[in-house]
Amino acid sequence: MDLKSYIREVPDFPKPGIGFKDIMPLLQDKEAFRAAIDDLYEMVQGYDFDKIVAIESRGFILGGALANKMGVGFIPVRKKGKLPSEVISYTYQLEYGEDTLEMHEDSLVKGERVLILDDLLATGGTVSAAINMVSQLGASVVLVAFLIELKFLSGREKIKDYPIKSLIQF
């Protein structure tokens, strides 16, 4: 199945100059959604992990479905102020300003093995924040996986110490 054809490019969203990769057409189609999860499942075979850590918010849709199919736990990385219990946080620089992500501090225990998943790798700042927090909690990142990778932004460079896989490349 040509999953790439289910990704809609929306020009100038959320701001001028950004070509937004909209995965809603893929999620909306029962066969494409299932095929995407099946393909992600195949892509991560051979990596041994206890939990999937996924990033708000489209990462949750893919991460929840994949964790359930794999029979592993699911952990959300959320924007500041959304998680109800004790958190650890990481603040990182954006093009303009900064952003803070959080995880529950009891979501991982030392030595656990983790797959980090997001819908899209652009510059790599967001996923680096997730990697940093997983490491703070003493867990190890066995693979960083994406549905989509924007190769021209070279986000891989920022996370080159970890195995990285993506299903669809632009």
Ligand code: AMP
């Ligand atoms: P970055 O931190 O630059 O790697 O950006 C990755 C995060 O921002 C992911 O959580 C994506 O969902 C979102 N993102 C960045 N660029 C795009 C884009 N062109 N289309 C869709 N989502 C994007």
